[in-house]
Amino acid sequence: MPREGLRYQTYSRRALLLAGLQGLALAALGARLYYLSIVNGEKYRLRADKNRISIRLIAPERGEIFDRHGEKLATNTQDLRALLVPEQTDQLEPTLQKVQQIIDLNDRGLARIRRRIKRQRQFVPVTLAQGLDWETFSRLNVEIPRLPGVQTDAGLSRLYPGGDAIAHLVGYMASPDEEDVFKSPLYQLPGFKIGRQGLERRYESLLRGASGTRRVEVNAVGREIRELPPREEAVRGNDLRLTLDMGLQQHVMQALGEEAAGVVVMDIPTGDILAMASSPGYDPNEFTRGISNANWQALLKDPRTPLLNKSVSGQYPPGSTIKMIVALAALEQGILSPETEFYCNGKHRLGNHTFHCWQNRGHGKMDLMQAIAKSCDVYFYEIAERLDIDLIADMAARFGLGSLFDVGIDGEKEGLVPTRQWKRIFQQQSWQLGETLNVAIGQGAMLATPLQLAVMTARLASGQAVIPRIVADDGEGGLFQPLDVNPFHLETVRRTMEMVMEEGGTAHDYARRKSATRLAGKTGTAQVRRISLEERQAEGGVIDNEELPWASRDHALFVGYAPAEAPQIAVSVIVQHGGGGSSVAAPLARQFLDKALETARRPIEEQV
């Protein structure tokens, strides 16, 4: 059949053509496969690995902080936590409901969780609850298969056994700031905290250690399937050993109670700081968990400034505690000798201004040693008229006033030792003689911190340029240069400090000996307000501290050392707005010195 034949031929030809095209197409597919698998195979294998292998950091265990006897100030405790990875949970609310049945999340906590989820990227875990007990933790683990997106984590969290006694020293830890999150990959681990204050911050790199890494096979949503070797373990941070004596520190803080005060207790031969207390304190453990806004505001607004470390950051007029320095400067210049006498009738006139002694009726005639023992102001006004301010400043500097010791605490302040140059630069005026009179009794522009006063006392007691330290590995631990001061003059001054504690001295009535140990010291009362002439002339005279509002009261100061004949311990006490130095500060200092001597002062424990 011709028609069959013709169209058959057409068909056959074209069918073969199509078959050829089809073959070409299949060959093209094959070629593409070859290109992908063989030519680019290596590249794709690498990418496949990149997909599925994730490098996760292992957080290092933080080093601990110990006192000199090995007692822990900062340690790590197991923190059992529940986390949620938002992108792994298909339905947020039902999952949260189910979690609620196991862990009690209060409304505020829930609100915070929801806020975090909105703010953070979806694969970043959000902490649901911390500090779970083992039972709750176990129950949660059992329910995990029914809680998509929920993970449990047994991490470490910082604990401060010393609580508010050492908050100012140790500081606290908190999460890094948002802006800093990219500075280190560790910062992106959930719940990773860094030191934000105090020693925790200062020694962050020492304490932190080094992170480890592990390789994990993950699926497309980032869920871990299994770990692939090799693993690089994390390196624990180094421990920090302090010279502090925890027992003494807690004793001091307890004795201070709610007063606003700064106390430093030092070991004279080594310069070790045995106690450095700032009251009131706060609980650094609150920051670890995340302090509530209400509590934070309360801390900020408290007029007793609990967040301030008064022992190194509180700057106060030293009051009469400066008189030893002034006396030494006068002796060195040869302006007077210990026997030089002046007469005090309670007033001293300079130009048309009257300066007053704290004793209204005056002390009568007295020599240098009596002047210090009774803390007569007029005697020192006389000295001030004969002694240049720069000479006082020079002597003060030798005893550590106006210096920063950099012991490792944040916020160490340098106080102020005024000089003529200082006045010119900072106030564009020249120094007036009247100001020297004020400085000579520890008022006026002069400012010192409790730490500086303690160092001053230690140097007075030993004749060495004692350098304080709080970290046990710092410094030379006792190898100090001798002071550039006439030792005979120092002896004299020391004797007067002993006289302060004896009958007739300002501290005698308030710091009677309870033990056999003899103390030496100096009281101080620093005014914070101007007393007007009217007030002096009014019927009751100068208003008593007790009748003034707290913020107008004088500061109470005391510096001292014991035992008087062979000085071991130096102490400085400043009670902010405490009233009288002898009545308030002296008894505390006595107590602290006794306690410090009593606590068997073992040398710093060897590292185990």
Place this chain on the structure above:
Amino acid sequence: MGTTRMFGPRRVEKSLIQRFVGLNWGIVLATILIAVAGFAMLYSVADGTWDPWASRQMVRFGVALLLMLGLAVVDIRYWVALAYPAWFAGLVLLIAVEFVGDTGMGGQRWLDLGFMRIQPSELMKIAAVMAVARYYHGRTQMQSKSLRSLVIPMLLLLIPFVLVVRQPDLGTALMIFVGGLAVVFLAGAPAWLFVVSGIGVTAAIPVVWQFLRPYQKDRILTFLNPESDPLGAGYQITQSKIALGSGGMTGKGFLEGTQSHLNFLPEMKTDFIFTVLVEEFGLVGATIVLALYGIVLTYGLLIGIGCRNQFGRLLASGLAVSLFLYVLINVGMVMGLLPVVGVPLPLISYGGSAMLTWMLAYGLILSVSTHRHVTIAPRGSGII
């Protein structure tokens, strides 16, 4: 000339048993092998269990295999008679599905009959080819070459094309059209027509671009540069290429496909199942499977050469081209050569409709082979 011998006296008709036994069992075996590869992949994708996918697929395949063998032994003259009615039935269903159908992800529409689902567009792939083959069977060589002969075939193809495009399922619509077009070509339409249309289509691309929906435009743009959005639109292609390429020569091993098992590869059991195959069995495994497809499809395409009736020739080849398009589009898409259009790989991808279409179509192809010595009058054989 060989044709004289071929178109000589009629042979005796074979009985049902003879037809059954005379089936090309080699091809049937090849088909089963392809399906087995599919079962293996579904087993792997289910992380080493027969449930829930591999076992169901095996049941479906069993039923479909019976259907294929059944169609293979049915007298081809019935198909000739049913060609136009089938087309009409398909048309009715396509219209019906506009109003009462359920919609699927890729734009497919189907009717849910409770015990099974019917996808009219799939059925139309077969019916359209059948109808066009029937038409040209009734035309002479001269007539086939004329332009006037194109009118009815175009209607037979364009009406379903438009209806399916509106579903909106561009992929299936194109497959219907191109399958039918192959028949038109093989029947003898002027060659220059194809060349000119080809140029015309290329020129019309910018115009067509305007009519595309946003997601279709996105797909094409992503296809041209998948790395521009590796986590968004380009994710599927990028992941597919990674998984494919990382298989290397012999693959990572059965059940060891990391990209697929760790959920990096989307649509693993449907559109991207070929990728899993390549990841686990490498270039070697993929070549074997493609070769099997090639054998089966080439057989279908060329069986017409030994066939005495035009209907059979055109039917077999047209269906073979349609089926080939499935494989080409899916494998091309999975390798990043074509945009993602959601076309499954028949017999291997999980799912019944592509498998059913394939097996029914191949049943018809086998029927052509069985009845290759039968001649049929231009106006049908009067069998009905």
